[in-house]
Amino acid sequence: MKIFSTLVGLLLLTQTVAAATPVGTYYQVNVTNPAAVVAALDAYADSPTGQKNPATVTLFQITSNGTNPATHAISVSFASAEDMDRSRALNMASKDFAAMQASMAGAMTPVSESMFRGTGITAGSWAAITSDNPVGRFILMDVQDPAAYVAAWTKMMASRDSDLPSYLSQIMAAGTADTSHVVSIFANNMAEMMALADANQGNPAWAEFLASVNGIRAIEDDAMVVRVKSWAN
16 A cells, blocks of 8 residues: 555534445544554555455544543545445455554554444635645544534534644444544644634534523543554555
């Protein structure tokens, strides 16, 4: 796999989704040897199996996430559920995949795992991201009224003066966690991310948004991350 220059998108939030909807798995992990994790992913990407795999893999370093023990996150994304099935079939019979798992087992321990799918509900444009190591904020939520939340979110995002990309994503399976959706926000660097937060605070639509979603969503996890590296064919 060659280095992929774009971040893995966590999309989402509608009840009707097109047949070619992007899907993926998001892993939070506690890493004791970051270099070994990167080396294991590099080796798999360069292997015969990795060269055929349709996955896009992105490794993030988590810079802040409260009491959550995860130090890194790995997003494995596919253009469709069919591609996810094809990847799984390749890995099941692959010595390359087994070798990667063995290498990573000694360098990290799992914290959580969830499956997501895209909805195409976005704001801004990825064209605004020019950094090789952009920062992101992943806000995991339990949303009780998705339609009302989407309406409030899209109204608020339309009011802002920024092209920085944001996405809404639907969580299909999260184990025992209550997470149903994710908001993903990206910027080129932390200064740009903080400026965006400051602009929100000064935007009357932000206060209206908070009032609109009060009682229909609970934040389960809030993490700041930095993209380390991505791999894709």
